[in-house]
Amino acid sequence: MAKGAPLRWIENTYLKNFLRGRGVEIGGLWKKVKVPSKSKVWYLDRLSTEDLAKHYSEINGEIVAPDIVADAESLPLQELDFIIASHVLEHLPSPLRALKSWYEALRSGGTLLLKVPDKRFTFDHRRERTSLKHLIGEYEDPSSIDVRAHYADWVERVNGKELNTPEFEQELKSLMAENYSIHYHVWIDRDMSEIIEYTRSVWRLAWEPVVFWNAHFYRKETVTVLRKA
Numbered sequence: 001m002a003k004g005a006p007l008r009w010i011e012n013t014y015l016k017n018f019l020r021g022r023g024v025e026i027g028g029l030w031k032k033v034k035v036p037s038k039s040k041v042w043y044l045d046r047l048s049t050e051d052l053a054k055h056y057s058e059i060n061g062e063i064v065a066p067d068i069v070a071d072a073e074s075l076p077l078q079e080l081d082f083i084i085a086s087h088v089l090e091h092l093p094s095p096l097r098a099l100k101s102w103y104e105a106l107r108s109g110g111t112l113l114l115k116v117p118d119k120r121f122t123f124d125h126r127r128e129r130t131s132l133k134h135l136i137g138e139y140e141d142p143s144s145i146d147v148r149a150h151y152a153d154w155v156e157r158v159n160g161k162e163l164n165t166p167e168f169e170q171e172l173k174s175l176m177a178e179n180y181s182i183h184y185h186v187w188i189d190r191d192m193s194e195i196i197e198y199t200r201s202v203w204r205l206a207w208e209p210v211v212f213w214n215a216h217f218y219r220k221e222t223v224t225v226l227r228k229a
Contacts, residue, residue, distance in 0.1 A: 007218055018111045018210070018225050021081025026072045027088045030061035033113070041084075042077070044068040046181075055181065073098040075105040082106075086115040087221070090183045093147070095195070096139040103205050106228045111210070114224040118215030119186040126157040130185035132194050151175055154182040189214040189222040196224065 012034060019035040024042045029052065035041055045066035047055060052063050070076050073092055075083070083102050089095045102112055119125055138145045151172055155161050161168040175182065187195075193212065199205045211225035 011213070011219070011223070015113060015211070015223070015225065018113060018227075019082045019084065021110075023080050023082035023084065023110075024068070024075065024077055024105075025064075025084040025086075026075075027085070027091070028064040028066075029056065030059050030063055031086075032064055033084045033086055035082075035084075039082075042067040044070055044072065044075070046070070046072060055178070074101050077105055079107045080105050080110055082111045082113065084113045086113070087117055089114065089116050090185050090187070091181050093145050093150075093184050094135075094139055094142065095185060096135050096199070099195075099199055100203065100205070103199070103207070103228060108228055110228050112207075112224075112226045112228075114192075114226065115221050116187060116192055116224075117183075117221045118188050120188055121215060121217070121220035123158050124183055124186040127153060127183075127186045129187055129191055132191070132198055135185070135195070136198075148172070148176065150184045151182060158183075187222075192222045192224060196226065 016034060016036055019033070020039055022040045023035070024044050025033055026044050028043050028045070032043070043064050043066045045052060046069065048069055049063060049065045052066075056063070068076065072088060073094055074097075083106060085102065089098060092098050106112065117124070119127060119129065155168055155172045155175065156163050159171060161171055196207065196209065200207050206229040207226040208229045209224065210227050211223060213219065213223040215222050
């Protein structure tokens with residue numbers, strides 16, 4: 001057993017305490033987050049099961065069939081007891097819009113379980129961190145979102161294609177045509193803390209942080225549980 005496995009088991013067992021009642025998991029793909037047996041979960045994704053299998057052809061496991069096909073940035077459900085977003089936020093063009101939508105979809109006392117990969121421990125390590133200022137600018141003016149620039153950064157710094165070469169342009173064009181689900185944004189744990197604090201202090205969202213686990217060698221992600229007070 002890997003050294004980090006006991007720690008992950010303990011952490012996941014603890015997190016299940018916040019996932020009781022009726023909730024939704026966004027982007028479960030092949031790895032659902034475990035919830036208590038009496039909890040009711042709907043699975044939401046942007047594509048149908050068939051399209052997910054095509055989009056993520058590299059996945060060997062069985063893909064979670066979505067109950068709801070919808071945009072993750074604007075949930076069609078309300079009065080939820082919990083929302084699970086594990087490795088989702090970084091895939092969204094407008095993370096701030098998503099956080100606001102998820103807050104509004106929760107009932108009073110509901111919880112958001114948020115897991116976000118830390119760029120220092122992933123294939124994103126060569127990329128520049130997305131600043132809060134950048135997120136705010138794109139939230140306030142959605143037309144300013146430069147989709148091509150996000151994809152170009154991915155092709156260069158993750159896929160390792162030399163900028164402005166024929167190989168670079170070909171891969172960039174292919175991924176954009178496919179609307180491939182890249183990491184639009186990358187952060188470290190300190191950035192996540194800043195983003196959450198912004199939604200509380202500026203937007204006055206009544207989040208009560210009840211869990212905030214920094215990323216480290218065994219847990220390569222920031223884990224946050226927010227309760228809607």
